[in-house]
Amino acid sequence: MLRASRLLTLLVFALVARLTAAYQDVELVPGRRYQASEVKPVHNLVRKYMRYSTAASSFVDIASGWTSCGLACNSPDVYDVALNLTWHVDIPLSDGLIGVHTRDKEIVVAWAGTHRYRALLTDMSVVTVPYMGTEGNVHSGFLESVRGAARVVESHLRQLMVDYPDYMVVFTGHSKGGAEAALSALDLVRRIDGLRQRVRVWTFGEPRLGDTHFANVYNKELGAITYRVTSAADPVVAMPPRFLFDYCHHNLEIWLSSAEGDIYVGQNFKECAEDPRASSSVDFYDRSIVWHKNYLGLPPSDHAVAEFSW
Ligand SMILES: *[C@@H]1O[C@H](CO)[C@@H](O)[C@H](O)[C@H]1NC(C)=O
Numbered sequence: 001m002l003r004a005s006r007l008l009t010l011l012v013f014a015l016v017a018r019l020t021a022a023y024q025d026v027e028l029v030p031g032r033r034y035q036a037s038e039v040k041p042v043h044n045l046v047r048k049y050m051r052y053s054t055a056a057s058s059f060v061d062i063a064s065g066w067t068s069c070g071l072a073c074n075s076p077d078v079y080d081v082a083l084n085l086t087w088h089v090d091i092p093l094s095d096g097l098i099g100v101h102t103r104d105k106e107i108v109v110a111w112a113g114t115h116r117y118r119a120l121l122t123d124m125s126v127v128t129v130p131y132m133g134t135e136g137n138v139h140s141g142f143l144e145s146v147r148g149a150a151r152v153v154e155s156h157l158r159q160l161m162v163d164y165p166d167y168m169v170v171f172t173g174h175s176k177g178g179a180e181a182a183l184s185a186l187d188l189v190r191r192i193d194g195l196r197q198r199v200r201v202w203t204f205g206e207p208r209l210g211d212t213h214f215a216n217v218y219n220k221e222l223g224a225i226t227y228r229v230t231s232a233a234d235p236v237v238a239m240p241p242r243f244l245f246d247y248c249h250h251n252l253e254i255w256l257s258s259a260e261g262d263i264y265v266g267q268n269f270k271e272c273a274e275d276p277r278a279s280s281s282v283d284f285y286d287r288s289i290v291w292h293k294n295y296l297g298l299p300p301s302d303h304a305v306a307e308f309s310w
Contacts, residue, residue, distance in 0.1 A: 025200075026227075028254065028265045031275075036261040042254070043261050043296055046229055048077040049108070049202040050298040053174035056096045056110035057301035062086045070302035081108070085156045092148040093118050096177070098156055100164065107160050109153060111146075111173035111180035113205075115306040123176055126240045128211060128247075136214025137245065139207075142179045146187065153184065158192055171201045174300045175236055175292065178203030182226065182250065186218055201226040204295045207239050208247040212272045215248040219273060223251035230279040231256045231295050235287035237279050248272035255279045261296055 026042045028034075036043070054072035062083050066073045073079065081099040084107075088095050095112035114123055125141030161169065173181035182201055189196040199222070206228055210218070218226075230237045230253055240247045253266030255278040266275035274280055293300055 028227075028252075028263070030252065030265050031267040032265055033257075034263040034265075036258070036263075039261065039263050042263065045202065045227075046204070046256075046261075046296050047075075047298060049110075049170065049172040050174065050204055050295045051075055051078045052097070052099065052108050052110040052172050053113065053177055053204055054298060054301055056112040056177060057115040057174060058306060059088070059095070059115070060086055060097055061088070062097075068302060072298055072302065076103075084160060085152065087149050087152055089148045092144040093122055094145045094148040094180075096149060096153070096173075096180075098153065098160070100160065100167070105164070105167045106170055107157070107164060107167050108170045108172060109157065109181070109184070111171075111177035111184065113173060113175035113177040113300050115301040119176060123207070126244065126247075128245045131210060131214050131217070135217045136211050138183065138210035138214055139179065139240070139247075142176065142183055142209060145176070146180050146184045150184070150187065154188060154191060157188065157195075161192065161194065167198070169195060169199045171199065172203065173206075174204040174295070175207065178206030178228070179209040182206065182209055182218065182222070182228075185226075186222060189221065196221075199225060202229065203227070204229045205231060205234050205236050205292045205300070206249075207236050208242075208249050210248070210250075211246040212248040213246075215250045215273060218250040219268075223268075223273075226250065226252055227254050228252060229254045229256065229295065231291045232258065232279075233282045233287040234279065234291040235284070235289060236292045238282075238284060238287065242272070242274075246272075249274050253278045256296065 051072045055069040058069035081101045085098040099108045122141035127140050128137035129140045131138045171181040171185040185201045255264045257264050266278040
């Protein structure tokens with residue numbers, strides 16, 4: 001009798017632990033510094049989502065599976081994931097993937113960075129265009145790229161959300177892919193009922209995506225569940241510059257201030273939310289592309305397959 005009740009308690013406990021372990025939000029307080037040793041769970045999430053970003057930028061295809069992204073894909077974070085959709089659109093240029101991770105109960109939407117020469121043209125389309133008419137202005141290259149895959153991403157995501165009602169939905173990407181992940185998350189929370197309640201956004205080395213007005217719109221809707229990870233002296237996060245078309249970053253900046261992974265969490269500011277003590281504290285001439293290509297040891301794409309790696 002005693003045994004049975006104990007077993008039951010254990011079972012219930014195991015079940016609760018399992019449910020709460022499904023998505024572990026990380027508690028990070030804006031304006032605080034953390035030693036690398038205090039934030040191991042954050043590092044694990046950075047590496048996990050960075051692997052998806054790398055895969056998306058390495059021509060991963062549903063036909064061949066997780067074979068083309070080298071070391072980044074050689075991890076249980078990735079090879080337990082069922083690829084549901086990979087897209088490679090030429091006009092406008094857009095690549096990415098959707099995966100379903102049963103262990104972590106997550107649906108992940110990953111947008112590719114600059115892994116093809118032609119993607120440089122997307123990056124350079126820095127002229128801004130209005131977002132939804134009145135909600136500020138955004139980078140025209142990123143907007144076009146997101147819209148190029150919008151339909152197929154939306155229809156797959158809608159179906160997956162029905163089939164996996166208790167899974168979180170994570171949007172991720174490195175560099176250009178980070179900007180596109182944030183933009184598509186904002187588009188889709190407005191189009192798909194129930195997405196807002198279970199979405200997270202993790203971006204790495206994201207360039208500025210739009211102007212101050214747009215950043216404020218974004219922050220109001222998704223700033224609290226977005227982790228915009230920046231690496232030490234990454235120059236791409238300083239582009240396009242503030243003075244050009246009033247470009248301004250959205251929240252929440254998670255600045256990896258050292259190679260070991262110490263963290264400073266950016267604070268909110270009233271106008272443009274960029275915290276001068278986070279990555280913008282680094283002088284432009286002290287920045288190096290080396291930092292853009294290294295997020296806690298993970299590369300943005302597999303060198304063996306990418307045409308270009310930035
Ligand atoms: C993608 O997910 C949908 C919804 O669960 C499913 O119907 C479809 O078969 C999946 N496709 C692949 C290739 O796994």
